[in-house]
Amino acid sequence: MNKKPKTAISPTRAEDYPEWYQQVIRAADLAENSPVRGCMVIKPWGYALWENMQRVLDCMFKETGHQNAYFPLFIPMSFLEKEAEHVEGFAKECAVVTHHRLEPDPESGGLRPAGPLEEPLIVRPTSETIIGAMYAKWVQSYRDLPIKINQWANVVRWEMRTRLFLRTAEFLWQEGHTVHATREEALAETRQMLDVYADFAENWMAMPVIKGRKTPMERFPGADITLTIEAMMQDRKALQAGTSHFLGQNFAKAQEIRFQDQQGQMEYAWTTSWGVSTRLVGALIMTHADDDGMIMPPKLAPTHVVLLPIYRDDQARQSVLQYCQQLKGQLTGQAWAGRALEVTIDDRDLRGGEKKWYHVKRGVPLRVEIGPKDIAQDAVFVGRRDTGEQQSMPRQQFVAEVTSILESMHQNLYHRALQMRRQHTHVIDNEADFRALFTPADADRPEIHGGFALCHFASEEALQPLLNELKVTIRCIPVDDDAEPGTCFYTGRPAEHRAIFAKAY
Numbered sequence: 001m002n003k004k005p006k007t008a009i010s011p012t013r014a015e016d017y018p019e020w021y022q023q024v025i026r027a028a029d030l031a032e033n034s035p036v037r038g039c040m041v042i043k044p045w046g047y048a049l050w051e052n053m054q055r056v057l058d059c060m061f062k063e064t065g066h067q068n069a070y071f072p073l074f075i076p077m078s079f080l081e082k083e084a085e086h087v088e089g090f091a092k093e094c095a096v097v098t099h100h101r102l103e104p105d106p107e108s109g110g111l112r113p114a115g116p117l118e119e120p121l122i123v124r125p126t127s128e129t130i131i132g133a134m135y136a137k138w139v140q141s142y143r144d145l146p147i148k149i150n151q152w153a154n155v156v157r158w159e160m161r162t163r164l165f166l167r168t169a170e171f172l173w174q175e176g177h178t179v180h181a182t183r184e185e186a187l188a189e190t191r192q193m194l195d196v197y198a199d200f201a202e203n204w205m206a207m208p209v210i211k212g213r214k215t216p217m218e219r220f221p222g223a224d225i226t227l228t229i230e231a232m233m234q235d236r237k238a239l240q241a242g243t244s245h246f247l248g249q250n251f252a253k254a255q256e257i258r259f260q261d262q263q264g265q266m267e268y269a270w271t272t273s274w275g276v277s278t279r280l281v282g283a284l285i286m287t288h289a290d291d292d293g294m295i296m297p298p299k300l301a302p303t304h305v306v307l308l309p310i311y312r313d314d315q316a317r318q319s320v321l322q323y324c325q326q327l328k329g330q331l332t333g334q335a336w337a338g339r340a341l342e343v344t345i346d347d348r349d350l351r352g353g354e355k356k357w358y359h360v361k362r363g364v365p366l367r368v369e370i371g372p373k374d375i376a377q378d379a380v381f382v383g384r385r386d387t388g389e390q391q392s393m394p395r396q397q398f399v400a401e402v403t404s405i406l407e408s409m410h411q412n413l414y415h416r417a418l419q420m421r422r423q424h425t426h427v428i429d430n431e432a433d434f435r436a437l438f439t440p441a442d443a444d445r446p447e448i449h450g451g452f453a454l455c456h457f458a459s460e461e462a463l464q465p466l467l468n469e470l471k472v473t474i475r476c477i478p479v480d481d482d483a484e485p486g487t488c489f490y491t492g493r494p495a496e497h498r499a500i501f502a503k504a505y
Contacts, residue, residue, distance in 0.1 A: 089221025212476025
């Protein structure tokens with residue numbers, strides 16, 4: 001009888017994927033729930049990952065001509081009311097401040113709100129309206145354009161069902177907001193920022209994505225066009241990893257963002273917005289982690305290499321630690337992916353196996369064990385987190401090859417995820433096959449259930465009863481779609497495009 005292999009995470013992905021996800025976060029010490037309902041505490045290891053994401057993205061934004069600024073957390077309710085579609089889209093998620101001070105409550109012995117505000121304030125769910133109000137003051141002439149600003153901030157959306165990183169009442173993000181003189185410039189900005197997000201996802205997160213356009217019912221409230229990057233998670237559900245919105249002149253008209261053009265005529269400006277959030281941490285977990293915990297993409301890992309000294313007595317300890325310090329110096333003197341290699345020495349008073357699994361669960365790319373026998377051979381014992389491979393290597397060879405090893409890990413993670421997406425993407429042309437893909441799986445053959453369906457469709461509205469029944473959404477129309485005419489898989493009517501359909505987070 002074959003015994004089930006022991007894993008660090010229980011349950012496994014196959015047994016209970018949602019609970020596995022929560023346990024990976026716990027085992028990797030990334031975050032935990034806070035006393036405030038629906039909010040999370042991002043712990044140092046998780047925040048270090050987010051800081052690396054910020055660092056890379058911030059450089060990418062600045063390289064494309066954007067500057068950072070900061071705008072208020074509170075938004076007057078009247079600002080949201082100016083753009084009808086926008087307020088309708090966010091109304092149910094808004095947290096509202098109605099009072100400005102507390103006073104003792106003689107009846108309860110506690111505190112009560114005392115000073116009503118003249119106008120309720122919304123804790124920002126997104127900042128188009130408050131930033132638009134400032135842009136209306138800053139823009140007078142075509143010479144003032146374009147304005148290209150990004151802010152790093154927190155936002156609040158009062159979610160009823162939350163999940164760490166993927167959907168919380170408060171989360172961290174960046175939001176870019178730009179103003180342009182012409183429609184063409186604004187559209188070019190919208191496409192450019194989608195390309196930036198796709199570049200970051202694939203070349204830094206090692207997460208393959210599909211760039212596409214949202215359908216009218218799925219796009220951002222108040223936008224004319226929403227572009228998206230969509231990724232497939234290991235449970236074959238889709239995750240929207242970033243969006244870029246062409247807002248047309250909708251918010252410019254609502255906020256009176258007008259300028260005098262070169263002919264002296266007053267025109268409304270064209271605006272965009274775009275953003276990604278700490279949801280990307282959740283995307284990393286569900287793309288790369290395994291049943292032993294987190295696997296950090298090496299370009300974003302807070303630590304690239306952890307050195308694990310092994311010794312039995314104080315005399316051996318001194319020589320092993322000296323060797324580790326020398327090796328650390330050789331490694332940190334190298335740069336890769338835009339920064340010096342991050343190397344730590346873990347000399348805590350823990351058993352070797354316990355220490356090893358601590359770093360396995362946290363997803364450190366390379367573990368290097370060093371003991372007296374290794375020193376005698378001037379060698380190191382290296383373990384790769386992505387494949388689990390372990391081997392002894394001459395020290396100088398490891399020093400020379402460490403960046404190549406890290407690069408191969410990035411490529412391996414990316415191609416593994418890409419292969420998984422390709423394996424579970426299906427071209428579907430009829431309702432029966434569509435239902436079969438998205439109907440709960442046969443317990444004996446779970447591999448046949450779920451994934452991405454590429455289907456022609458003619459009417460989003462006509463599809464809604466079927467999509468609601470199966471809990472499926474239209475993720476996007478891929479930007480590289482060749483617009484080959486076809487027949488809607490559901491209505492049989494002529495259709496111009498195939499779209500990606502999937503269950504999603």
